[in-house]
Amino acid sequence: MGDVCVILGGGGHARVLIDCIQMIGRTKLAGILEYDRTRWGQELMNIPILGGDDLLADIFARGVNCFVVGLGGTGNNQPRQRLYDLGLANHLKPLTIxxxxxxxxxxxxxxxxxxxxxxxxxxxxxxxxxxxxxxxxxxxxxxxxxxxxxxxxxxxxxxxxxxxxxxxxxxxxxxxxxxxxxxxxxxxxxxxxxxxxxxxxxxxxxxxxxxxxxxx
Ligand SMILES: CC(C)(COP(=O)(O)OP(=O)(O)OC[C@H]1O[C@@H](n2cnc3c(N)ncnc32)[C@H](O)[C@@H]1OP(=O)(O)O)[C@@H](O)C(=O)NCCC(=O)NCCS
Structure with missing residues (x-):
């Protein structure tokens, strides 16, 4: 079975990544985790926004084995680093695109x-x-x-x-x-x-x- 990926962060940069991942075509997208709770339950380009970071604890149950940081940035890259470390801490492998x-x-x-x-x-x-x-x-x-x-x-x-x-x-x-x-x-x-x-x-x-x- 191919990789199943969760996207950490669901802003504008995540749109570009969804497009890339779909174009490459080897990885299934399970959903997006997003801190803004008003967006939980919505979709971004037909990919469900599942909820917040706390879902990472049992994300394996959804068949997910890898993650990508969906946050872009205009200067401070610490939020991107935090999400990367969070993915690793939850035993997911980083997807290289x-x-x-x-x-x-x-x-x-x-x-x-x-x-x-x-x-x-x-x-x-x-x-x-x-x-x-x-x-x-x-x-x-x-x-x-x-x-x-x-x-x-x-x-x-x-x-x-x-x-x-x-x-x-x-x-x-x-x-x-x-x-x-x-x-x-x-x-x-x-x-x-x-x-x-x-x-x-x-x-x-x-x-x-x-x-x-x-x-x-
Ligand atoms: C340099 C930067 C980080 C400064 O941001 P900031 O701390 O919010 O600074 P401000 O916008 O308050 O600007 C402060 C001063 O620097 C000047 N300035 C800001 N960015 C500048 C730039 N890129 N080039 C020249 N001068 C710039 C402003 O005109 C302002 O001058 P003033 O004090 O004489 O009015 C930001 O403007 C920038 O260029 N970020 C990169 C954005 C980027 O790469 N986006 C792409 C994402 S894919």
Whole structure:
């Protein structure tokens, strides 16, 4: 029997994942767990919103054996990390998603539970951690090392040999110049062009990117 998956979080990002999983066609979707109780009993794209996280305790009874984090993000990736840890703590395996229209080198390594969305490109020698989103049109060039729980947002580009620390966010359409390091949980604003290393827990934005007076 193929995998049966539960989606943790039922917002807009979950829509994209439902579409991807259905297009790949190997995994059955059992339902969605969502913190907003007003949505319990409803459906998202014909997939039932079963209830809250507490249902994970006996999710095996529904035949579920794997999970995917359905939450996207615009900066703080800690909620995504929390859901990933919750899935593991409940003995489910993380589902890794590679959309048929993503281009992923066979010389790249992709961590468990990561999501390569339509039009993304992961080039040779890149190493992607666990629970990473490379969103639509995102590019991770050769030899980049991307930590766990990172979000490379829509259309963002990492030139070659960039290192991205755990939990960082690279904003939509941003570009990071080659060989730079983006620290843990740093946030790169949408549209930024990063030409210097970014320290951990720092928010940068603009062209060229400069720190904003905000702590990530
Ligand atoms: C950088 C960012 C995290 C800052 O968010 P915030 O803390 O809510 O900051 P604010 O919107 O209050 O803006 C603070 C200041 O930074 C400026 N600023 C915010 N984002 C900026 C950006 N991307 N580029 C340039 N300047 C930016 C604002 O104009 C504002 O300037 P001011 O103080 O002179 O008015 C956010 O704007 C951003 O770009 N997030 C990424 C979103 C993203 O990737 N979405 C895609 C998901 S797929």
């Amino acid at each position: 590679v959309h048929p229209a993503a281009v992923c080198s066979r010389w790249a390594k992709i961590g468990a539970g990561s999501q390569l969305l339509p039009g993304s490109i992961i080039n040779a020698g890149a190493v992607i951690g666990v629970n990473v989103i490379v969103n639509s049109g995102g590019i991770v060039e050769h030899d980049c090392i991307v930590g766990d729980h990172v979000h490379i947002a829509t259309g963002a580009k990492l030139a070659s040999t960039v290192r991205v620390g755990d939990g960082a966010h690279i904003g939509a359409g941003a570009t990071v110049r080659q060989c730079l390091t983006i620290g843990e949980r740093a946030i790169v604003g949408a549209g930024a062009v990063v030409v210097k290393n970014v320290l951990a827990h720092t928010v940068v934005a603009g062209v060229p990117a400069r720190p904003l007076n905000i702590v990530a």
